[in-house]
Amino acid sequence: MTKKExxxxxxxxxxxxxxxxxxxxxxxxxxxVTTLVEDGRIELRNFGVFEVKKxxxxxxxxxxxxxxxxxxxxxxxxxxPGKEMEERVRQLEEKDRQGRLxxxxxxxxxxxxxxxxxxxxESPGYPSAYPSPPNPPSSGPGDYGS
Numbered sequence: 001m002t003k004k005e006x007x008x009x010x011x012x013x014x015x016x017x018x019x020x021x022x023x024x025x026x027x028x029x030x031x032x033v034t035t036l037v038e039d040g041r042i043e044l045r046n047f048g049v050f051e052v053k054k055x056x057x058x059x060x061x062x063x064x065x066x067x068x069x070x071x072x073x074x075x076x077x078x079x080x081p082g083k084e085m086e087e088r089v090r091q092l093e094e095k096d097r098q099g100r101l102x103x104x105x106x107x108x109x110x111x112x113x114x115x116x117x118x119x120x121x122e123s124p125g126y127p128s129a130y131p132s133p134p135n136p137p138s139s140g141p142g143d144y145g146s
Contacts, residue, residue: 040052
């Protein structure tokens with residue numbers, strides 16, 4: 001979802017123009033960034049915590065050349081979701097898992113039983129593993145078909 005889509009959704013829900021809603025959304029984002037730069041942390045209840053952390057210098061590898069590269073220390077923004085967000089994402093995960101199980105059950109071929117030949121006592125000369133040969137209909141003695 002883009003910022004434009006967020007603005008459109010909110011403006012429809014609260015009845016403000018998209019221009020005014022865009023201004024409010026942008027001011028909210030600006031306030032988050034400003035607080036992170038000044039304080040290094042912002043906690044939004046039922047949403048999560050944004051925090052600035054210092055990542056130590058390290059050795060890395062260029063994936064193209066395989067050459068070792070020194071990466072300087074740097075500041076990064078981390079996000080830890082709140083309990084409510086975690087729970088809602090977990091519910092989404094459960095729905096997805098159930099949907100996949102149902103889809104697998106519907107698309108899986110039916111379980112076939114191992115072959116067991118029909119049991120017939122009509123033809124004792126054949127072993128039971130083989131079905132009896134079919135008897136063609138006859139119209140009478142001596143009829144060999146035409």
